[in-house]
Amino acid sequence: MALIVKKFGGTSVGDVERIKNVAERIVRTKKDGNDVVVVVSAMGKTTDQLIGLAKQINQRPKEREMDMLMSTGEQISAALLAMAIDSLGVEAISFNGPQVGILTDSSHTKAKILDIEGDRILEQVRKGRVVIVTGFQGRDEKDNITTLGRGGSDTSAVAIAAALKADQCEIYTDVDGVFTADPRVVKGARKLDKISFDEMLELASLGAKVMQSRSIEFAKKFGVTIHVRSSFHDGVGTIIAEEANEMEAPVVRGVTSNIDEAKVTILGVPDRPGIAAEVFKKISEANINIDMIIQNVGEKDTTDISFTVDKSDLDRLKDIMDSVKESVSAKRVTYDNEIGKVSIVGVGMKSHSGIAYKMFRVLADKKINIQMISTSEIKISVVVEENKADEAVNALHTAFELDKDVIYEAKL
Amino acid sequence: MALIVKKFGGTSVGDVERIKNVAERIVRTKKDGNDVVVVVSAMGKTTDQLIGLAKQINQRPKEREMDMLMSTGEQISAALLAMAIDSLGVEAISFNGPQVGILTDSSHTKAKILDIEGDRILEQVRKGRVVIVTGFQGRDEKDNITTLGRGGSDTSAVAIAAALKADQCEIYTDVDGVFTADPRVVKGARKLDKISFDEMLELASLGAKVMQSRSIEFAKKFGVTIHVRSSFHDGVGTIIAEEANEMEAPVVRGVTSNIDEAKVTILGVPDRPGIAAEVFKKISEANINIDMIIQNVGEKDTTDISFTVDKSDLDRLKDIMDSVKESVSAKRVTYDNEIGKVSIVGVGMKSHSGIAYKMFRVLADKKINIQMISTSEIKISVVVEENKADEAVNALHTAFELDKDVIYEAKL
Numbered sequence: 001m002a003l004i005v006k007k008f009g010g011t012s013v014g015d016v017e018r019i020k021n022v023a024e025r026i027v028r029t030k031k032d033g034n035d036v037v038v039v040v041s042a043m044g045k046t047t048d049q050l051i052g053l054a055k056q057i058n059q060r061p062k063e064r065e066m067d068m069l070m071s072t073g074e075q076i077s078a079a080l081l082a083m084a085i086d087s088l089g090v091e092a093i094s095f096n097g098p099q100v101g102i103l104t105d106s107s108h109t110k111a112k113i114l115d116i117e118g119d120r121i122l123e124q125v126r127k128g129r130v131v132i133v134t135g136f137q138g139r140d141e142k143d144n145i146t147t148l149g150r151g152g153s154d155t156s157a158v159a160i161a162a163a164l165k166a167d168q169c170e171i172y173t174d175v176d177g178v179f180t181a182d183p184r185v186v187k188g189a190r191k192l193d194k195i196s197f198d199e200m201l202e203l204a205s206l207g208a209k210v211m212q213s214r215s216i217e218f219a220k221k222f223g224v225t226i227h228v229r230s231s232f233h234d235g236v237g238t239i240i241a242e243e244a245n246e247m248e249a250p251v252v253r254g255v256t257s258n259i260d261e262a263k264v265t266i267l268g269v270p271d272r273p274g275i276a277a278e279v280f281k282k283i284s285e286a287n288i289n290i291d292m293i294i295q296n297v298g299e300k301d302t303t304d305i306s307f308t309v310d311k312s313d314l315d316r317l318k319d320i321m322d323s324v325k326e327s328v329s330a331k332r333v334t335y336d337n338e339i340g341k342v343s344i345v346g347v348g349m350k351s352h353s354g355i356a357y358k359m360f361r362v363l364a365d366k367k368i369n370i371q372m373i374s375t376s377e378i379k380i381s382v383v384v385e386e387n388k389a390d391e392a393v394n395a396l397h398t399a400f401e402l403d404k405d406v407i408y409e410a411k412l
Numbered sequence: 413m414a415l416i417v418k419k420f421g422g423t424s425v426g427d428v429e430r431i432k433n434v435a436e437r438i439v440r441t442k443k444d445g446n447d448v449v450v451v452v453s454a455m456g457k458t459t460d461q462l463i464g465l466a467k468q469i470n471q472r473p474k475e476r477e478m479d480m481l482m483s484t485g486e487q488i489s490a491a492l493l494a495m496a497i498d499s500l501g502v503e504a505i506s507f508n509g510p511q512v513g514i515l516t517d518s519s520h521t522k523a524k525i526l527d528i529e530g531d532r533i534l535e536q537v538r539k540g541r542v543v544i545v546t547g548f549q550g551r552d553e554k555d556n557i558t559t560l561g562r563g564g565s566d567t568s569a570v571a572i573a574a575a576l577k578a579d580q581c582e583i584y585t586d587v588d589g590v591f592t593a594d595p596r597v598v599k600g601a602r603k604l605d606k607i608s609f610d611e612m613l614e615l616a617s618l619g620a621k622v623m624q625s626r627s628i629e630f631a632k633k634f635g636v637t638i639h640v641r642s643s644f645h646d647g648v649g650t651i652i653a654e655e656a657n658e659m660e661a662p663v664v665r666g667v668t669s670n671i672d673e674a675k676v677t678i679l680g681v682p683d684r685p686g687i688a689a690e691v692f693k694k695i696s697e698a699n700i701n702i703d704m705i706i707q708n709v710g711e712k713d714t715t716d717i718s719f720t721v722d723k724s725d726l727d728r729l730k731d732i733m734d735s736v737k738e739s740v741s742a743k744r745v746t747y748d749n750e751i752g753k754v755s756i757v758g759v760g761m762k763s764h765s766g767i768a769y770k771m772f773r774v775l776a777d778k779k780i781n782i783q784m785i786s787t788s789e790i791k792i793s794v795v796v797e798e799n800k801a802d803e804a805v806n807a808l809h810t811a812f813e814l815d816k817d818v819i820y821e822a823k824l
Contacts, residue, residue, distance in 0.1 A: 065498070
């Protein structure tokens with residue numbers, strides 16, 4: 001008898017019929033003799049609808065109030081799912097994040113989980129009940145409701161699996177698993193059977209949309225093996241685990257793109273020590289996540305700094321940049337909404353020096369201009385024009401032979 | 413500087429525009445130098461939509477899960493109202509019932525308030541903030557979410573006003589105040605400037621729809637003076653207070669009807685002591701409220717018992733009645749959904765013996781058949797056919813001269 005944590009995303013519980021299907025699936029696992037704890041997102045478009053309501057009332061609502069508002073979405077789906085399971089003759093009980101002691105910091109709309117009191121969940125599991133917990137949310141030490149930000153339900157699921165020492169953590173999603181590229185963009189994209197935490201981390205943070213990166217960090221930290229699988233059929237998906245270095249592993253595992261970021265460039269900043277710190281201090285205080293950062297030497301004694309942020313943070317950022325511009329005596333700040341970040345990911349990439357060259361060559365052959373470059377141990381990212389992103393992904397997918405079910409080794 | 417509790421119902425916050433209007437109204441009171449605590453219901457049809465979702469999934473959802481589901485409605489409107497007030501430059505903060513320690517018993521979907529920890533509200537009021545609290549809900553001692561049942565927001569508002577020792581409790585509604593009869597049914601219905609707790613209690617429980625009866629009981633118990641007024645204009649409404657007997661008070665204050673009840677009749681029950689107790693024991697255990705009860709002598713050695721319940725409880729009741737029928741060896745149980753209860757209300761009615769006769773005479777003249785009769789100190793209720801209820805109300809309103817702004821004294 002295993003303790004299994006199952007997480008269902010917004011699409012999986014998008015309407016009444018789907019909620020019933022999910023309930024049947026849960027009941028099957030339960031009747032197989034397992035204990036089941038379910039983490040659930042808000043139904044389909046609920047979150048967007050709530051944001052829409054808020055924006056009609058206040059263009060810049062307080063984040064604490066946004067959390068009050070948004071957290072209702074998961075509570076609705078959790079209660080409905082409990083009712084659906086109950087109607088199949090299996091006892092179920094739903095809890096919201098605060099009720100089961102999911103303690104977070106106070107960074108409203110992007111809170112971090114600090115601790116989970118698993119007792120209340122386990123008490124119900126021991127009574128033979130299926131326990132449904134709202135994803136995406138918790139409470140801070142002053143009992144304010146917090147949310148973990150978009151995709152936070154994955155993090156909730158992994159954190160709960162870790163706290164309960166669950167045997168498995170299954171993430172149900174609207175795709176079959178983790179792919180070498182987005183199948184909607186690349187025809188020959190293939191499902192991966194297994195991927196390491198680190199590789200998935202890069203894929204997740206680079207916009208592969210399957211799982212939120214913070215949830216993978218959590219899983220890596222607490223050694224929670226994840227099974228990403230389809231909520232529409234019983235097929236096996238992709239296992240994400242701490243992987244021994246497999247000799248046969250291809251160097252490049254996947255290609256991914258992200259068009260949800262915007263590029264910000266500060267031009268004509270005096271070139272002196274501490275200037276970068278000054279630029280990013282206020283941004284960090286506002287809890288805005290920066291992705292790529294690049295600093296180039298500009299005209300005499302000045303420098304240009306570029307970075308990317310989530311488009312959703314751009315409004316807030318513009319206010320901050322006005323005062324940053326003043327304080328660092330910069331000449332000008334420009335914004336570019338129409339960028340796409342394209343990345344290739346794979347463990348061992350660093351030891352294959354030809355990979356970067358090959359990537360740039362492929363893009364050059366397609367006449368795709370590279371605006372920014374950033375590299376890590378296991379990924380290389382470039383920023384290109386937004387409308388070239390899909391073409392770049394396809395070209396790279398083919399060039400690195402990801403469509404072929406064979407062992408790839410970089411040759412140069 | 414006064415501390416004012418304002419309660420806005422579902423219609424008052426029915427859409428984005430109305431929420432903005434309510435916010436402006438609150439800001440005006442705040443800027444006049446008052447402290448304001450707001451209790452808010454779910455937006456317009458939200459509650460019905462949530463019930464609809466639940467019914468699609470489970471015909472008899474667990475009441476605990478219904479409370480999880482339903483309580484989200486007020487949390488949405490509370491957060492949105494806080495945002496709207498904030499956008500007008502006044503700081504506002506929203507809380508749900510559990511957060512501000514509204515402690516109830518564990519009777520899910522119709523819980524009773526046991527205690528309110530006012531500290532968290534007052535702490536925020538002292539910071540100069542408008543505090544928005546979700547009506548209709550609280551938590552039990554095990555931290556399960558509970559709801560107070562339909563109209564429970566009124567009770568929340570009065571209970572919070574009592575706990576905070578507020579100077580005023582204003583109930584905003586879609587009517588101008590308390591009327592001598594439902595203005596939609598009776599053309600000549602007049603607004604009352606003042607009414608006593610006891611009279612309002614009868615009107616509320618009889619279906620006058622302005623305020624929930626439990627909230628009036630609370631107000632009477634804790635001496636909270638209520639001002640029922642329109643949410644659409646600034647006109648004065650009706651004051652509900654503990655009233656000294658006014659000599660000029662008319663005997664009949666109002667006429668009201670309620671078509672939300674159903675009649676249940678148990679036929680052929682053995683006529684022996686304890687039989688009524690046996691009938692109502694199981695119903696009371698199921699927490700179903702009984703309204704009128706009548707017992708008639710039937711055929712030899714048997715008796716017939718009739719009573720009325722809320723139509724919404726009828727499904728659950730039918731199950732219970734099956735076993736009640738067995739245990740009391742009754743012949744048959746019948747149900748009638750199509751009844752209307754028509755009542756006249758007024759302090760001092762008992763001392764004017766002609767009132768009942770006049771009421772029955774008026775109905776007889778209209779050929780309206782009376783199925784059940786029930787009387788109290790300050791009201792007389794009759795059950796008639798549902799489709800005769802409006803006609804009965806109009807006839808009684810005219811007969812007791814409630815459309816005339818004069819002193820009425822029963823003459824007989």
